[in-house]
Amino acid sequence: MRELMVNLGERSYPIRIGSGLLARAGEQLLQAGLSVKSPLLVVSDDAVAPLYLDGLLEQLRSSGFRAASCIVPAGEPSKSLARFEEIMTKALEHGLDRKSAIVALGGGVVGDLAGYAAASYMRGIRFVQMPTTILAHDSSVGGKVAVNHPMAKNIIGAFHQPSLVLYDLDTLKTLPRREVSSGLAEVVKHGLIRDATFVDWCIDNAERLLALDAEALGYALYKGCAVKADIVSSDETEQGVRAILNLGHTIGHALEAVAGYNELHHGEAISIGMIGSAMLGVQLGAPQEVYLRTREALGKAGLPVSLPEHFDTDRIMEAMMHDKKFGEGKMVFIVPTAIGEVEIRQDIRQQWVRDIVERLKREASWP
Amino acid sequence: MRELMVNLGERSYPIRIGSGLLARAGEQLLQAGLSVKSPLLVVSDDAVAPLYLDGLLEQLRSSGFRAASCIVPAGEPSKSLARFEEIMTKALEHGLDRKSAIVALGGGVVGDLAGYAAASYMRGIRFVQMPTTILAHDSSVGGKVAVNHPMAKNIIGAFHQPSLVLYDLDTLKTLPRREVSSGLAEVVKHGLIRDATFVDWCIDNAERLLALDAEALGYALYKGCAVKADIVSSDETEQGVRAILNLGHTIGHALEAVAGYNELHHGEAISIGMIGSAMLGVQLGAPQEVYLRTREALGKAGLPVSLPEHFDTDRIMEAMMHDKKFGEGKMVFIVPTAIGEVEIRQDIRQQWVRDIVERLKREASWP
Incomplete structure (x- = not known):
């Protein structure tokens, strides 16, 4: 496993890159300071979820976390305010509190959408990225999160740094x-x-x-x-x-x-x-x-x-x-x-x- | 005129309280470092706009600013993602750029809504508050901005400090x-x-x-x-x-x-x-x-x-x-x-x- 620290003072966070990381997700979240007392919400898309979501949820639960999920259609159109609102609803229904985290399991679209949700829910809760594409290596560094407006891309967003990025190389094997x-x-x-x-x-x-x-x-x-x-x-x-x-x-x-x-x-x-x-x-x-x-x-x-x-x-x-x-x-x-x-x-x-x-x-x- | 600095390091800003401040709004914005090259968007509500909006727009234009406006219905229901999206559309149509500001002319609802728009447009542009209620003295300090979700108040928001608060006491005279x-x-x-x-x-x-x-x-x-x-x-x-x-x-x-x-x-x-x-x-x-x-x-x-x-x-x-x-x-x-x-x-x-x-x-x- 390779580890890289993104140095941003109080908002510094590690990026871990290696095989088999999803199978250790719960332990990694605990290490990053998340508490099992506060529920998690995993956001994914309908291309990635069938491959990795159940395994991840089970893994998180076995570490003591309560974790719900929200699945959006794969593709750029999901970076919309409508999907953003759906995630907010799920977060409220599932009782996410200020110490909760939103986890993005997917590529750049899921990361940007879930990240903006994490930036906005209760004015900002923790955010964990689990990228499943190569492209997402870019969006997983730097905290730029956003959704699109029909007139312009990425125009509605925030700077919101993740607490942790887990890059499981095994998930890249299924990439077209x-x-x-x-x-x-x-x-x-x-x-x-x-x-x-x-x-x-x-x-x-x-x-x-x-x-x-x-x-x-x-x-x-x-x-x-x-x-x-x-x-x-x-x-x-x-x-x-x-x-x-x-x-x-x-x-x-x-x-x-x-x-x-x-x-x-x-x-x-x-x-x-x-x-x-x-x-x-x-x-x-x-x-x-x-x-x-x-x-x-x-x-x-x-x-x-x-x-x-x-x-x-x-x-x-x-x-x-x-x-x-x-x-x-x-x-x-x-x-x-x-x-x-x-x-x-x-x-x-x-x-x-x-x-x-x-x-x-x-x-x-x-x- | 009374002035108070809110001390937040790089994000420090002044609150000016006095009579006749709206009539000097353009000069105040220039002083706060805003440029006439970047357009402004004034957000107000349909109770406040008929009283003060035209005068403010004219004043801003006479100082060289291009200023458009967006009027929402008065009242708490306007703190919604739908109104938020409307403001985004207006901002795009009017060509707001990274150096633009969104100005909130109104009470707490307008301030919270316009502030969240300013926090999110292009991941954050400048925000100026011109409160017209006493209650807004509270929301104009501290940078808490938000809209409501049908299930919970203020659940979707950000911390986004204004660049300037102009509290014109004359606008309070019409308060019920x-x-x-x-x-x-x-x-x-x-x-x-x-x-x-x-x-x-x-x-x-x-x-x-x-x-x-x-x-x-x-x-x-x-x-x-x-x-x-x-x-x-x-x-x-x-x-x-x-x-x-x-x-x-x-x-x-x-x-x-x-x-x-x-x-x-x-x-x-x-x-x-x-x-x-x-x-x-x-x-x-x-x-x-x-x-x-x-x-x-x-x-x-x-x-x-x-x-x-x-x-x-x-x-x-x-x-x-x-x-x-x-x-x-x-x-x-x-x-x-x-x-x-x-x-x-x-x-x-x-x-x-x-x-x-x-x-x-x-x-x-x-x-």
Whole structure:
């Protein structure tokens, strides 16, 4: 088992990564200071619950916890205020009190939804994450939780740190290949912004990662979480440097807004976004290698490195203008200057971005 | 103009109390560091908006701010997730960004609702309170914001401090008498928990307060805010001492849950609750004077000091068991030991509380 501390003063918490962790969940919760006197609520989705929920509930009960559950449909539409209210109702019915915890068993959607519920119930109770996807390694560090509004993603939320993250690698074995690649997008991103050596490692070990080799995966998740934890520790509420974690997300979110959810998964959208950012970086003076290595790392992870032609550039630009990262009308972009280094640029012209979007369509076709 | 700083480190903010403050709102917002580049959203209700909203919007625009508004029906039912979502929609439509603020123009309901919206929009933007009731002096200090769930009050919320509170005493002139008394309940409460001299002052000046004498009111609001600010500063997220602010609220919330909103306003409910707490205090050894002075202070402020007989004791007890202040099944009560002093008791037996509820019905009738 690997353990990583996310250092946030009073709100510091451990991320534990390894096999068989769900089978020791009760003991881990007790160690984290939770009391069996206060009931738990486990939130999961209808794809994950059939695989792991009963086992987890039984395990928690055998440790003396009272635990109820709330199952939402798998997929992004569950990040809604309606589902949020359902969780509140369950929490009240089950008598959750101020010392209770809400446990998220699932991927990023479940984590974000359950996390915002934990942030809001009684103005904030404890939150425990048990991620079951690779992508969730990203959302499990940093305490950003949210639901969507029909007009914008992640617009209703909070900063709420978990008390504990239990990353059971066994739960990743059932991930579909497309989800594995999508998750690796954020892993590669963490290399691209802070750690060139880790980008090399990702390229060299792409096949092992895609084959879900436990040792490789454990290391990749640990490294990804470590880079993010380091950045988050120095800027908990995204006043400054934390923004670099948005590499690829400005274009990526716009693509997600324009595409149907099934056409483009989150990791795929930000993969294309990171390719766009690399192009922008080269245009602004970074060596050509930045583009080539970015493309190699993402391509080897099975991710798209170009934009399907039918995407409408005007609609993408419009979605970008709606994105919350544009304070005061300027375009803010995270732009790589080298592999493992990025800068926050406030001076990016709309026309440059439009050109990049067009160029993304002319690159080699969908992998 | 009186000014009070609420000391919360980085989240410190001023409360300004005086006449004519709304007419200087734009200048005050600029002083508080808000930028005219980021739009504002003013939330108000349909009782307050016709009196002050247009003037405020015009004033803000004349200072260079773009300001939209969102008007909800007056009254507790507006503290709902549905209204919360409406505010989110307005905020998105109006293009609020991370540097924007949501302004609450109204009483406690508007403050709680708009504050929770500000806490959640983009994971937290700035919040400015412009209270128009006496009761709101209480909710404008401390950053507790929330909406209700059909099963429980204030169960969905956050701790989110305002950047500025502008208390324009002129807006209190239109308050109905019943609302004036209801507001004075929290003023008196702040004396009862911390300041015996101020309780004496409240008794001596009850008539001036009920007549909305600006000088008396300004002083009373300043003192009430100061006591609360002092307690909140030492315990921002209610881990310990802050709980003493709940004097009268355990019974009070239960009464509100059982009564219709119009039968019992918040201040009336907690007035009866504080009488009950005083009875409990005397029963546990405090001098009889604690009960008599509490009763005098609340009675002179035009508040009820007994419970109408038709209230069902079983339903009140049940509502209390649902209340969020019962961690781990024990009954926690704030109990006065003298005028100006209270303690947190964790050992209160249900039967004692039931006896008190019964006794509250036998006291002198509704004022």
